[in-house]
Amino acid sequence: MPPAKSTPTPTAYMVPAVDRSVRILRLLQRRQQLTVSDVAQASGIGVSSCYAILKTLQHHHLVAFDERAKTYRLGLGLLELGGAVSRDFVFVETARAHLMDFMRTTRLTTFVVARVGHERLMVVDKEEPGGDVRISIAVGTRFRVTEGLSGRCFMAFLPEAECDSLLKSVGLTPFAGLPAPTVRAYRAQLSAAREAGYVALTESPISGANGVAAPVFDSEGRILFALTAMGLSPALASKAIAETGASLRQAADAITKVLGRG
Template identity: 80%
Template sequence: MPRVKAAASGSSTKATPYMVPAVDRSVRILRLLQRRQQATVTEVAQALTIGSSACYAILKTLQHHNIVAFDERAKTYRLGLSLLELGGAVSRDFAFVEKARTHLVEFARKTRLTTFVVARVSHEHLMVVDKEEPGGDVRISIAVGTRFRITEGMSGRCFMAFLSAEESESLLKSVGVSPVPGLPPPTQKAYREQLNTARAVGHATITDSPVSAANGVAAPIFDSEGRILFVITAMGLSSALTAKAIEDTGASLRAAADAITKVLRSQRG
């Protein structure tokens, strides 16, 4: 069977059998963004000797699929979160895991709660990108790669609460309120009140979930511009995380989220 030998540097333009030029350019662009972290269209085109129009079209196609993300302010592209969906191994290379996972692990081990991080992977969806679970036969469990609507659950409510008011309202109208299994869906008015409460206290909570008889807390993680980037969520059976302990756990989780925010901001700087 014919094989395609990959170039070691990722920048070779030498053709091999069955190579598709557009795919080759796309891979080279992704490898460049991996090395540089972010770059403009012009920088990418010049570095890889690709025509500006073709380079722009490829980047916009990759952006459409959330393979790359575009920074409106800096006019630069970077690798996108949808790469996480292509394999669990990718998550271990993601900036959060590399730079801030210590705080996730420390919190989970200290509290003995299942702790996970969600990120936005499309306009209307969030996905679990990392987790730490306590030992034991009975515990809350969630898989990395689990995807759900942005208005769904406690993690979604936390993310929605810390978006801009305009974007949050737009999503609420377009996506709607996602019901919790076993409970009637809240009205949009009630959902907005839940978002206001989360903003006021700095985290979202859930008690006595009908799905798992669990309690939980979710807190936001921000980027250097103050925009929500991740949500860190801690959940446990009601016997492990009592309703009375929710407030203290929320304060501890916010402290962990703030520490992660600080790490990410220092790395950006």
């Protein structure tokens, strides 16, 4: 009997030059502006290969070159690609109006988080209030599915079997300044979130931040995105958590309803 054929993993099809290009773009995302030597040193890619990749990316406007400083940075061509992605996700425009309304009413930083891998989430849109004192988070920020308010929102509203699998593979991530909960306590928190319709955080010992997160579902009832709102305790007092959470859940439900009609 012939041996069973194994299914190749995605990495089996990776093209080295493309992989190096993506690594360089990710590096420029983190480090803003770098010389060819900086890129080579940080990425472990040879200088000549870095130079060729950077010039190719520059040709396609995915990176820009500063003649005076001799440094490279991310290019405007990425905005065009990002815009195309945004157009493909109907929720972005749908959610933005609700985000802006919620932010204007509450003066809280409000953002949309999507799942971009089995164990990873990413901030895909945000609205921030003006002023010098506020919580800020960059679009494109990635984190583990069990991490933070948004992670707990996903975990609370995922199917139970999938949640159990992620607990085993990813593990628990505590809120900033707090010890990691036991699995039993974590499950109790998820249960409370499902009952309330949102996840809440009250006064992290490190940041003094409060926040709420509510789920947006697809037409089949699976969590698609998390709407998350955060503010320092003066902007979002502990006593206002329930009211704010209910308000955010209403915004999430409105988006779910629009997406269901699409």
